Structure formats: structure tokens, C-alpha cells
Amino acid sequence: MSFVLDHMTKQFVYGMLKNQNHYMFLMDIKVVFDNNNNENKSNKIGGNGYTICSGSYDDTIRIWDIETTKQFNLLEGHSSWIMSLKYGSNELLNTILSGSKDKSVRLWDIRSRQQIQVFNGHTSLVYAVEYSPFVIKNSIGNSNVICSGSYDNTIRFWDIRSNNNELHVIEGDKEDNVIFCLKFIGLKKKEKTNGLNLCYGSWRGPIRIWG
Template sequence: MFDIFRSSSKLLNTFTGHTDFVNNIDYSTLDDCQFICSGSDDNTVRVWDVDNNKQIQSFNGHSDFVRCVKFSSYHYRNHRQHVICSSSSDKTIRFWDFKNNDQLQTFNGHIRGVHGLEFSPFNGVQFVYGMLKHQNHYMFSMDIQVVFVVLIFHHYKVIITMIIIIKMNDIGVIGGNGYTICSGSFDKTIRIWDIETTKQLNIFKGHNGY
């Protein structure tokens, strides 16, 4: 961790424990405590106490590389639970309660690894969005409470590596609720999608590399 808000940046903390590449991290403050979670090629999800500079939890349920980790705002806001969501090359998405050292849910059924995650609250329901590594590399979303696939986007032909869910009412959406996904991919494009209709609204080209 670095202090980037001062004239001379300095290293604040170093967290060691993973035995292979760290693919993704997320940060959150829960009950006035600061936490970082991390996912690694060592197949583990780890949780770090920032204030005390130590690892407090390690989860070994994935059988392949952990590609993405996110703190679940849904579980904290509605149930005061300290929960992490992780996606993996083992084709699963899992939820972990790191306060009680417990795996809560596993989403199965995908035929290739899941490379990314994002949460979006809308219409009173909480969804988790992911990028699925598949022949057509679909994006999908799931209702956490019901646990099923609710929509699919089809345009990509190579791996999607990042998505962000945003509310945009001024980009010419006809119908729909104005909720959109912005995605970036190895095909060198950025695309904007309408969540309700699953239609592609815009595509931005110009990058020469991934």
C-alpha cells in the first residue's frame, strides 16, 4: 500500500502470504475496520487487516486460479455480514463469510473459467455480473437470492476483462431503466450495453493493444 496523497509517496504496508501471482484485490471498510481481499494463482482467497497489517483469513475452496475478488456490499448492507465474492478458472463463483470462516454460496454450471465480477443494486434486487471465458465469451448476470442466469450479452469473441455498472439516463436509451454496463476486452474495444434490453448501445475503438 502506498500513501499517494502526499508530495513524497511512501510504502505503507506490504502483505505477504500468497505463493503465486496475485490477480486481483479489493478494499473495503466494514464496522470501522479496513480490509483488503486478494485472489491468486495459488487458488486461494485471502483477507488482510489493513490496520494491523496481517492476514486474518485464507479460503482454499477453489480448485484453480482465483481471477477476481469483491467485497459484497449487498451482504453487509442487508445482513451486516462480512462477505467476499470470488470468481475462478474452476468455473465457479463463490461467496465467503470471512468473519465466520464459512463458504456461503457456490454458483456452478459455467463451462469455462469466470474472469471478472461486479455488483450492481437496482430495482430492489442485488445482482452480480461476471465475464465468462467461453467460445463466445458471454457476459452474464445472476440474482444472488435466486441463483440463476438472467441475461446474456453476445457480441464479444475474445476474453472480457473488466466491467463497470453505471446509471446513465442521457445516452439515448429507448425504453429500459437507464442502467448500463461498460466493458473492456482483449478485442481492444470498450462497449456500453443496456442491462434491461441486453442491446449494445455504443462501441469505442482506437486502442492498439489489449
């Protein structure tokens, strides 16, 4: 597993792993800004606004201020290792998505430190979580979609407003065995139109693209 980090982030992660008892398995990074008209003024999370969320073998998710190297949030609820994490964006800016060895996918509210939803359906540990660009329109209104990839070799799509059964399931190729990572990307097609595709990486090594 590897990360691409700027100089300040590298220093922070080194210090955290050296001085804390939180054995970090994975992380995501985000800039948090104050809710005012001055986009250059960061929130009260250090001077530069950078935060890291980390997942650990201790079953917790922790949010850290890079500049002060202080932990300022702790999310607890999973019953086993945290295997995947993702910060939200746009209207889901204040959320974190997580997948765990306990087979569940969970959506968290950073501000209240509370779990919003838990999604059960995978039959093995969840290696990848991703916010989908798709939106469901129904009588209630619009609802965002998330997806997850698992050791059970499936990709599952979920409605964030409901913790009921999944919206859709993609079965990975039999030779793949495990879904390790997910990413939505825009690919330019021959018809000169930009399409959105789901890419996933598997245990055997190939990267597959769904369009």
C-alpha cells in the same frame, strides 16, 4: 494489471508480497467499521479499519488488516486460481464475490468464513465479478443479483438466493473474444434522465456499453 492505492496501502502490499508465500494475483480494499453509533470508531481490524482481500494462484482468498499486516481470514473452496474478487456493500456488506479459473463464481460470508453459494454455467475461466444494482421481486421476497464475465465471451446474471441456472446471458461481440472487466455506471442521457449502464472491457480493447 494496476491498482490505485493510498500511501498506507502501498506499504502494506509491498510488505505482504515481500514476506508472504501468497502470490497475489488481484485484490480489493474496504473499510470495516464497528456496528455501533460511533462511525469514527473502527472495528477490531487495526486502528484505521482498512482491509484488503486478495486472490491467488494458490486457489485461496485471504483477508488482511492493512495496519497490522496480519492475515485474519482465509476462504477456501475454489479448485483453481482466483481471477476476480469484489467486496459487497449495503445489505451484502459482509460478503465477497469471487471468480476463478475453475469456471465458477462463488459468494462468501466473511464473518462465518463459509461459502454461501456457488454458481456454475461459464465454460471457461471467470475474469470479472460484479454486484448488480438490480433486485428481483418474487413470492419469496427481494433478492440481489450478481453478474460475471468470462473467457467464454459471455456476461451472466445470477440470483444470489439460488445456485441454479443463470437469470440472463449476454453474448459478447464475436470480435471481443473475452470479457475482461465489468462495471455498472450511471450515464446522463439526452432526455435529462440518469440511466444505469453496464460497461465491459474485452480482449480486443474496445469498451462496450449496454443500456
